[in-house]
Amino acid sequence: MNKQSLGYTIVFSFVVCFAFVFLLSITHQATREQVQLNQELRTKRAVLRALTIEFNDDEEVLERFAEIETVTRNGIELFRLTKDGETRYAGIFGGAGLWGPINITLAVDADVETIIGLDIIDHNETPGLGGRIDEPWFQRQFRGLRLVDGGVQLIRDGNTEGEDGKADAITGATGTSMSMDRILNQTLRDLRSALGGEA
Amino acid sequence: MSDTAVKDPGAILKTNLWTSNPIFVQVLGICSALAVTNLLTNTMIMTLGVVFTTAMSSLTVSLMKSFIPRKVRMVVQTLIIAFYVIIVDIVLRAYLPEVSRNLGPYVGLIITNCIIMGRAEAFAQSNRPILSFWDGMTSGLGYMGVLLVIAFVRELLGFGSLFGVRIFPEGFTPWTIMVMPPSAFFLIGLIVWIGKTIMHRQGEPVT
Numbered sequence: 382m383n384k385q386s387l388g389y390t391i392v393f394s395f396v397v398c399f400a401f402v403f404l405l406s407i408t409h410q411a412t413r414e415q416v417q418l419n420q421e422l423r424t425k426r427a428v429l430r431a432l433t434i435e436f437n438d439d440e441e442v443l444e445r446f447a448e449i450e451t452v453t454r455n456g457i458e459l460f461r462l463t464k465d466g467e468t469r470y471a472g473i474f475g476g477a478g479l480w481g482p483i484n485i486t487l488a489v490d491a492d493v494e495t496i497i498g499l500d501i502i503d504h505n506e507t508p509g510l511g512g513r514i515d516e517p518w519f520q521r522q523f524r525g526l527r528l529v530d531g532g533v534q535l536i537r538d539g540n541t542e543g544e545d546g547k548a549d550a551i552t553g554a555t556g557t558s559m560s561m562d563r564i565l566n567q568t569l570r571d572l573r574s575a576l577g578g579e580a
Numbered sequence: 581m582s583d584t585a586v587k588d589p590g591a592i593l594k595t596n597l598w599t600s601n602p603i604f605v606q607v608l609g610i611c612s613a614l615a616v617t618n619l620l621t622n623t624m625i626m627t628l629g630v631v632f633t634t635a636m637s638s639l640t641v642s643l644m645k646s647f648i649p650r651k652v653r654m655v656v657q658t659l660i661i662a663f664y665v666i667i668v669d670i671v672l673r674a675y676l677p678e679v680s681r682n683l684g685p686y687v688g689l690i691i692t693n694c695i696i697m698g699r700a701e702a703f704a705q706s707n708r709p710i711l712s713f714w715d716g717m718t719s720g721l722g723y724m725g726v727l728l729v730i731a732f733v734r735e736l737l738g739f740g741s742l743f744g745v746r747i748f749p750e751g752f753t754p755w756t757i758m759v760m761p762p763s764a765f766f767l768i769g770l771i772v773w774i775g776k777t778i779m780h781r782q783g784e785p786v787t
Contacts, residue, residue, distance in 0.1 A: 390649040397644075397656055401663045408667055412674035419677040503681070508618060509738060509759035553756065 423502065424473065428460050430500040431471045431488040433524060454575040469497050472572060476564035479556035481505030483514070483564060493573045496533070499523040499565075511557025522548040532569055535562045587707075589714055596718035603726040603768065604775045608694040613727055614764040616686050620743045623731035625679050629668040629687060631720030634696045637661045638704040638716030645705055657700045658691070665690045695719055730767045734758045 383389060422439055425446045429436055432449070436442050450461045460471040471488035483504040488497035499520050506512045513519055522541070526533065529546025535558050541547040550558035602608045609630075616626045640660045641648075648656050669687045672680040680687070690696070699719050704712035735741060738758030740748035757763050 384647070384649050385651070390652055393647065393649055394652050394655070397659065401659055405663060405666055405670075408670050412670055415674040416677075419674070423677070507760070509754060509756055 427473070427486040427500045427502045428471050428488075430520075431486040431498040432460070432462055432469055433488070433498045434462075454577070457571065457575045459572075459575065467491075470572065470576060471497070472568075472575070473502065474564070474568040474571065476560065476567060478504055478506055478560045478564075479511055479554075480507070483560060485564065485568065487565070487568050487572070489569070489572055491576065493531070493569060493576055494528055496523045496526045496528065496569075506557045507554070511551065511554040513551050513554065514557060514561060519549075519551065528569065531573065532566045533562070535559075535565075587711070589711070592711070592715050593718050596715065597722045597725065599779070601722045601726065601775070602695045602698075602719055603723055604772045606695075606698075607772070608698060609723055610768065612686055612689065612693065613730065613768060614761040616683060617727055617731040617764050618734045618738055618759050619682070620728065620731045620735050622679060622682050623727050624743075625672070625676065626683055626686060626690075627720070627724035627727050629665075629672075630690055630693060630695070630723055631717060632668060633661060633664040633690055633693075634699055634720040634723075635713050635717035636664045637696055638699050639709050639713040640664075641700045641704040642707060642709040642712035653705070654697075654701070657697060661696050661700070662691050695723055726768075726771060729771065730764055733767055734763060738763070 422442060425442050426436075428449065429442060429445055434445050436445055448462065450463075452459050452461050457472060462469045462471070468491040469488055470491065471486055473484065473486050475482050475484040477483070481504070483506070484502040486500045486502060488499075489495065490497060501514050501520065504512070504514060506514060523533075526548065527545040532546065534547050535550040536547050537550050537555075537558075541549050550562075596602070600606060603610070603613060612626065612630075617623050637657070637660045641657055644656070644660075665688065668690070669680070672683070672687060696716075699712075699716050703715045707715070732742065735743075735758075736747060737755045740746060740752040740754055755763075
């Protein structure tokens with residue numbers, strides 16, 4: 382058989398493509414559930430962290446998440462948690478960062494007067510600079526932060542610890558800090574209109 | 581390339597790790613050497629993916645070489661390489677989601693790593709399967725070795741840690757430049773310089 386003939390080349394290419402793509406499809410199918418589970422876990426973990434609920438492993442994530450209700454307000458999907466007579470809401474929001482989109486989970490109290498917690502789901506900021514929005518010290522600042530005029534401000538100098546409505550920006554990452562400022566305040570406005578408070 | 585004549589496993593090892601190292605002698609695969617070397621863990625996973633892909637695609641190309649029509653030779657090689665890279669990507673996505681997220685598009689970009697295509701075309705196309713597998717694997721290891729050295733320096737100075745474990749005390753001021761891709765350029769330059777100097781001293785013909 383002539384291996385350089387047109388017929389052989391076409392048949393060979395077809396068979397090889399089919400075989401490899403078939404094997405890939407099988408692998409993809411076999412791991413699809415696991416991949417989906419990973420994605421769900423990521424979202425759930427972010428919601429729990431924003432609501433400042435502690436967890437140790439994936440099983441606990443699912444357990445704790447089961448206590449949270451999902452509600453839709455004004456077309457926005459929110460996660461509601463009622464604990465000790467207090468109602469808290471968390472939602473997934475996003476906006477433009479310096480290099481790409483930043484997606485966050487933000488949790489607030491029912492009147493949108495205090496931030497409960499913040500978690501960054503994903504971002505493309507510069508590692509070591511803007512990428513530090515991932516670090517615990519940055520996110521911890523927002524825990525229990527009381528809002529001033531319904532918003533927050535990221536401050537460049539000084540220490541903002543204990544001050545209402547203020548958090549430290551990241552040194553050397555002006556672009557990312559400004560983006561975070563914008564995203565957070567937009568998110569707070571969205572949450573306020575979703576929860577029916579004053580816009 | 582002269583190394584296609586090499587048939588002895590020991591000589592192949594030496595060629596691929598040292599005298600013809602893909603990074604500091606052939607200067608291939610530089611894109612990923614710049615992009616994924618600021619954390620050792622990511623570099624480790626990424627380079628293991630490259631070792632796997634280079635070894636397996638060389639093996640497969642060598643096994644299939646007598647059936648592949650000449651006209652579609654490179655298309656088929658690319659298909660085989662892409663197949664293994666997608667397998668790596670799927671496995672990472674399913675079992676190491678955090679690493680997969682950190683590496684982002686770079687796993688998929690292994691397909692375009694010139695080392696892999698280079699080995700398939702220069703070696704696997706004209707050698708026995710087992711030897712091709714060995715050649716692919718050692719080429720991957722040559723790439724891995726250099727990237728790990730770069731990542732070691734970058735993570736240590738850029739974050740003060742190794743494999744995520746803090747080495748320098750809290751007060752250490754990280755070198756921000758080490759976190760950004762340009763620092764890998766300087767480091768690769770230094771490695772090329774050091775490597776060539778040593779080779780020159782040993783009297784190896786410098787390519």
